[in-house]
Amino acid sequence: MANRGNRAAIQLALLLDKEEQERLLHFLSATYCTGLPAQNDCYDLMHYVLREMPSEEAEEIDAEELFAKVFPRKTYTKRYFDDLMALLYSLVKKFIHFEITMLGMDKKEQAQKDFGLSLLRFLNLKKSEKKFWTFQKSLSHLQQKQTGWEGKDYHWNYLVDQELTLLLSLNNTKKDDLNLLKSIRALEEYFLVEYMVQIYTLYAQNQVTSLGLEHWRKKLIFDPNAENLRWFFSKPIGRLLLFALEFLEEEAPGSPAKDFEAYDQLLLKEETNLPPVVLKNLETICCNYLTKRYVQGDAQLLEPLLRIFKRRESRGRIYWEGKILISEFQNCVTVGLRAKDYVWVKKFLDDNKYKIVGTEHPEDCYEYNLANYYFHIKEYDMAHGPLFQINYEEMQYKISAKLLQIMLLYETNEEDYFYSCINAARVFFSREKKKEKNSPSGKDQVAEDDKTQKGNVPEHKRKPSLNFLNKVEAIAELRLMPDRRDIEALMQEIRGIDTIAERIWLLEKLQEMLDKLNKKKE
Structure with a gap:
């Protein structure tokens, strides 16, 4: 053997x-x-x-x-x-x-770059000026290309120009500092790209929630509108980075949507020139902005949001090392269901069942979203199993499953179970109320909770859920004896609530009642 x-x-x-x-x-x-x-x-x-x-x-x-x-x-x-x-x-x-x-690089080109820089340094050290200039010209096409450059490429560009500056200085070709300008410019370009990309990487991790930072561009260590930086921000990479800055800033209530289409078109135009990680982050910023606007009620943004999600999924940019973050998975399914693209959603669920990361219980994420898919296509029997037979460990899906159970029972007219589930949910949210850390009675309890469990429901999730329970119960009562004025008043009330879960579904149920009344009137 x-x-x-x-x-x-x-x-x-x-x-x-x-x-x-x-x-x-x-x-x-x-x-x-x-x-x-x-x-x-x-x-x-x-x-x-x-x-x-x-x-x-x-x-x-x-x-x-x-x-x-x-x-x-x-x-x-x-x-x-x-x-x-x-x-x-x-x-x-x-x-x-x-x-x-050489992973993730153009192998031949990167090897050429590394060899080129080493040879320049060798020729400079040996004071072989003629050969230095000959070889430096052969590197100029690599310096000018700037396709798919990452921070290390801009750094390499700076190091090459630094060798040139050193040669000129040592030989007193120029007696002032003009020979430093090109090297300084390359260093600035390296710094600006690396600095802004790292900042955007951090902020891109914030999925939907408002950043809560007013005029945060003022917190940058440079002014992007400064005249001396115009050379950088007029380049495609600079224009994109500056464009992305607008989507991270706070907006006044009721302000029109920013020009995301122009930003997206510029992204597509530069798609092959940007490093994959930079492209992912810049695209994520656009998705987060559209998601936030849609959640706030800008319904017309649903179609472009789904379009970008589909593109990112089909081109692999939604994945990191073949896996998909739970937040990305959830956003894709939610947007696909809202847009009623059920065929795509089912394929997405099947393709990514075993790729979910960022949670100890990826099966909770998959099973809940599968149930939600069946609920949306009105196959309620298929949704029943994942909702009522699985004990969800993740608090996010424990909450979502309880609300979806109630919606399912409403749709199937199972009144006894419907009201029983509402009462059970109220008890659950009362029992799982998270103690505030700054309350005198809550400090010790919070410390103990942090050690022993992840189960307590924070107020920003508890309040919307309780608002949902109150309104879905009111809708169920109205369904028994529908009255136009009461329906319209309840619709107005739901629209005016700052935080309420499943707002769109609640309004749809009320609209269905109005449509039935209108048909009877005809």
Whole structure:
């Protein structure tokens, strides 16, 4: 049997995904990577293992049998096979090192950049000015490209210009500081991009809630409207960063929506030029803004919000390392259901069932949203199981499930269970009321709660839920004896409540009553 040393190269290769395995085969056939001819035994052996042999067999097959399958015209010798496997192992390790160090970059270009900077420094150190200028010109196209640049690329650009500044200064080409300007400009560009992207990364984590910061651009350590920064903010990356700033600022009540379409079009235009992480964050800022406006009642923003969610999902930008945050998952399903795009929602649920992260109980998130999907398409029997048979651990879904249970019982006219669930929910919210930390009686209790449980309901979730219970009960009573004036008054009351859960559904039920009254009148 092949020993573990012999199988090490094969075991490593089998850990790679299909795309990585294809790149490994290309690597093994590339003379400039391996120093071997394009047609070589390492390539032939790995090609056979990855393309023609089941992975289980590849790890356990006898060395001599494997050799005979790959090289039927050659005679097996243990020494040659061991040497071949040792060489293959070193090449696979080299490939993996290359993959890891160059992950997410243009490999050839990044290697060229690193080599170029090192050679410039060497030529500068050796005072080989003629060769320095010749080679510096060959790097200029990389400095001008700026496609998909991240902070490290702007930093590299600054370091290259710094070498140029050093050469000019040492040789007294200019006796003033003008030779420093290009280097300083590159340093400023590196700083501005890195600083603003890091700030936006932090603020993009805030999903829907208002930031509560008035004129927060004044808190930046520079003025983005300053004349001396116009050169940067006139560039596409600068324009996008400045544009995004507007979506993070507070708005006066009743103010019109900001021009998100122009921002989104600029994002699409620069899509291939932006690093994936920057693109994700800038797109998330737009989604958060549209979500916040929609929650506040701007219904016309639902369609563009779903459009952007779909685009992010289809292009993989909603995922981080193949996983999706629970908040992203919840937002996608909620928006899809509100927009009545049920086919997309069901596919989204099926595709991402095992990808949810950011919670100890991803199954709660999936089961609740599955129940919500069935509720929206009026398959109430299918929604019943996930709602009434599962004991939700996450408080967020424990609350949401209780409200959805009541909505389901309302739709199915199960009056006894309906009122029983409302009373049980009131008891639950009364029992789980979170003690305020600044109240004299609450300090010790809060400290104990923090140690022992995550179950208490904070006031910002408890109040909207109780408002919902009161109004859904009033709607149920109106349904028995509908009166136009009472219905319209209740609609007005619900619209005027600052915080109430399931506002849209409550208003829909009242509108249905009005529509029935109108039909009777006709």
